[in-house]
Ligand SMILES: O=C(O)/C=C/C(=O)CC(=O)CC(=O)O
Ligand SMILES: [Ca+2]
């Protein structure tokens with residue numbers, strides 16, 4: 314229960330069941346602080362730790378979440394219990410109140426230093442849609458390996474940006490119908506992809522995989538991802554090695570990292586898999602990592618999709634097991650994203666590629682405008698909620714970004 318002096322609005326998705334972590338600064342101050350969102354405010358947890366829990370002051374007094382991420386699940390549990398105590402009256406109000414800041418008044422930063430970045434392709438409906446669109450002549454929309462392993466590619470960690478960062482339309486090579494070779498110029502098929510990301514806290518050594526059952530020993534929490542995608546650049550460049558410049562110019566992430574501990578009521582059984590995966594990819598008995606997260610995608614403020622995460626074919630635990638099964642190490646700050654989330658209904662598809670069927674059937678917005686792909690000035694926002702304990706709602710906040718016009722004829726021109 315929240316302390317009396319902590320006025321969390323009723324039904325807030327940032328109640329004490331959630332307590333996500335982020336990194337913020339105030340005004341023009343250069344210093345960044347670790348914060349925990351509660352109601353409409355942010356608690357400067359480093360400042361409170363310095364006053365009452367010196368043993369946590371180093372972890373929480375850093376300018377990124379990395380020291381906390383690296384500390385591991387026992388410490389994550391103690392810190393969460395301590396923060397919950399601070400907000401529940403376990404320490405005098407005077408210790409806490411001076412360090413609560415209005416959320417609207419802070420600037421939010423990338424919450425951790427990103428190490429490596431992998432993007433998966435684990436939603437069956439999205440993979441079927443993409444297969445039908447990109448490979449209309451193929452007999453089967455899914456590639457033959459799809460049900461045997463979570464397909465992924467290594468992305469560009471250095472271009473992950475925090476929500477609110479503008480995204481410049483990329484330029485590159487693309488094919489135009491009726492022309493032999495490529496043309497160069499701004500992408501004409503810029504898209505979003507609604508995804509969920511996970512961040513690794515505890516590293517794994519090289520040469521040893523992370524078992525499905527050990528997911529929560531390594532992964533700290535989850536957040537939202539918009540994997541901006543230039544479909545025309547992608548279509549021309551990505552055979553046979555996979556996505557490259559069409560997806561590496563920017564990937565936006567939401568600023569609040571929701572700890573796995575806040576998602577216990579959201580855990581659900583994943584859908585049945587057929588055929589049964591190889592042993593290293595099997596779900597741990599009684600320990601499912603399907604997650605009932607409900608995403609909403611808005612384009613210029615209008616809801617265009619509500620993708621359901623609960624139906625993802627491969628869970629994040631299977632993704633991490635696969636990512637490390639060859640002995641690849643993971644490091645603190647490694648990010649992996651789920652892949653585009655799409656449900657069975659059209660209004661649940663997580664990209665414009667799908668929603669407009671590659672531009673052939675544009676999305677009609679309530680203001681009468683149509684979109685095949687994104688125009689300059691468009692703003693894309695992805696938000697999500699999950700069920701919390703006792704009917705509470707656990708919010709992810711949002712990842713948002715505005716499309717800016719391409720730079721001339723490309724940055725090198
Ligand atoms: O099927 C294809 O050819 C292409 C698929 C994608 O672009 C999707 C992707 O990046 C992975 C994902 O987000 O699911
Ligand atoms: Ca993607």
Ligand SMILES: [Mg+2]
Pocket residue numbers: 468539540541560561562563564
């Ligand atoms: Mg990307």
